[in-house]
Amino acid sequence: MFPEYRDLISELKTSDRYFQSLFEKHNTLDQRIKNIESRLESGTPDEIEVLKKKKLAIKDELYGLLQKISLSRVKP
Numbered sequence: 001m002f003p004e005y006r007d008l009i010s011e012l013k014t015s016d017r018y019f020q021s022l023f024e025k026h027n028t029l030d031q032r033i034k035n036i037e038s039r040l041e042s043g044t045p046d047e048i049e050v051l052k053k054k055k056l057a058i059k060d061e062l063y064g065l066l067q068k069i070s071l072s073r074v075k076p
Contacts, residue, residue, distance in 0.1 A: 001027075003008070005066045022062055029055040034043070 002009065012019040033051050036043035043051075 002063065002066060008066055009068060012065075019065060022058055022065075023067070026055055026058045026062065027056070052073065 009023070013023055014020075029051055032041065033055065034046060035041040036048055036051075
C-alpha cells in the first residue's frame with residue numbers, strides 16, 4: 001500500500017499511535033475480507049461489501065495523513 005510512502009509508513013507505524021491504530025485496523029479488515037472470500041470465515045456478500053467500504057475509508061484516511069505529513073516536511 002502506497003509504495004511512494006514506504007519509509008514514512010515505517011516511521012509512523014512506530015512513532016504515531018493513531019496512524020499505527022488505523023494501519024492495524026486496515027490490515028485486520030483486509031485479512032477478514034480475504035478469509036470470508038476464501039471461506040475460512042463465514043460471511044455474506046453484503047457483509048463483505050460493508051467491510052470493503054470500511055477498509056477503503058481507512059485507506060483514504062491513511063493516504064490523507066501521509067500526504068499531509070509529507071507536505072509538512074517539504075522545505076520551501
